[in-house]
Amino acid sequence: MGAKAGVGMLCAGCPAQSPAGFVNALAIIAPIFGIVLIGWGAALAGLLSDKVSDGLSEYVFAVAVPALIIATLTRPGMSGEVAWSYWISYFGGAGLSWFVGTLIARRRAGIERRGAILHGFAASQSNTVFVGVPMILQAYGEDGAFPLFMLLAVHLPLMMGCATFLIESDSGLPVLARIRGLALVLLKNPIFVSLLIGMAMKGTGITPSGIPKSLIDAFAGTASTCALVALGAGLKRYRVLFDLKGALVIACLKNLLHPLAVWVLAFHVFKMPTAYAGVATLFAAMPVGINAYLLAVRYRTETGMVAASVLVSTLLAPVTTLLWLMLLGRA
Known part of the structure; x- marks a missing residue:
């Protein structure tokens, strides 16, 4: 579907002009x-300890x-085709935000080069695992599942890889050593490994059934709630008044x-299915991901700020998510 058609659908059902649309969008995020x-409140009240979180x-x-x-x-039936315009739309927006964030940080006193990169x-x-997956599946359902997980597969290695290379560009390590280190990190990441396994199974036509399927579905059914509780409980250790x-x-x-x-690129510059453009935009609208904090801790810079x-x-x-859902017509 073309960009004009996508934007037309966007405006035709735009909940900003409909009280019912606002209520529907609120029903998605609430x-x-x-x-x-609730997870944050339980942690603040001492009902959930740091060990539990x-x-x-x-x-x-x-x-x-x-x-x-x-x-x-x-x-079965999970298939699709991802064009280059999809990747360019998302990562073009990410690159712009990264550049602006780094530029602003470089103009602030006391922030060194590594810290500025981490700001960007x-x-x-994006917080993909804890918020992005449950939010987008709730908003787009089956139509959004394939583009969501394809973006998740590329998002992790590309973003982490770029950040690691930029931060360590002055470390003196050979490029091959940095690539090897990044590969080891990714191969130890369960999310990345499960994406490789899932795509390999899909490519070879292997579909779990019987007891294996029941076990996978049982664990999968706990993902959203557990992720959101874990995120809320983990917020207790962050200090908003640092800066x-x-x-x-x-x-x-x-x-x-x-x-x-991302919205401008996906809906107004390139042509792609409306669900793909919406998934990319909503994926970008997710809050700051935990990986940014983990990198700040690893490199011991700008930890409090991040x-x-x-x-x-x-x-x-x-x-902000409510506003984006309304603009995307997901209500």
Whole structure:
């Protein structure tokens, strides 16, 4: 479907002109961010300890979401075709947000080169596992599953790879050594491995059945709720007052500029199915991802700022996501 047709559908059903549309959009985000807030409140009240939060996060990354990915990719009828315009739209928007975030950070006193790169990375790295997967599947259902998981497959290695190369470009390590290190990191990542397994099974026509299918489906069914609770509980350890102004800048770039750039490219510049364009835009509209914080900890720079941006962008996400859902006509 062409860009004009996609935009036409967008405007024709635009909930901004319909109270019912607003209610429908609210119905999509309320359960998702409601669970996040419940997890956060339970952690603040001491009902969920840091050990529980960490264990739940590990379960989501290592078991639940990998099972969801395999179950989805091997589902009969799960197929599609992804054109270059899809990748250009998403990563073009990510590149713009990354550049602007880095440029703003370089103009601030006291932020060195690595820290500025991490500012840009945080402004363009979406929280895909904890919020993106449940949100997009809720909004687009079966139509959005294939483009979602294809984007997830490319998003992780490309974004992490670019960030690692930029940060370590002055480390003196040979390029091959950096590539080898990144490959080892990816091959130890359960999300990346499950994507490879799911696509291999799909390509060879292997579809789980019987007991294996029941087990995969059982774990997959826990992914969304556990991921959202883990995210909410994990927010307790982030401190928003570290640099509220800087965190707001990163949050606005991530929640607004990134999806805006993707929306313009996907709906107004290139031609692609409406569901693909919507998935790319909503994927970009997700708050700052946890990987930005993990990289900040690993390289021991801008940890407080990135942590604050994760919290601020997540707290702003219910409002900004509602606006994007209304603009995308998913109500």
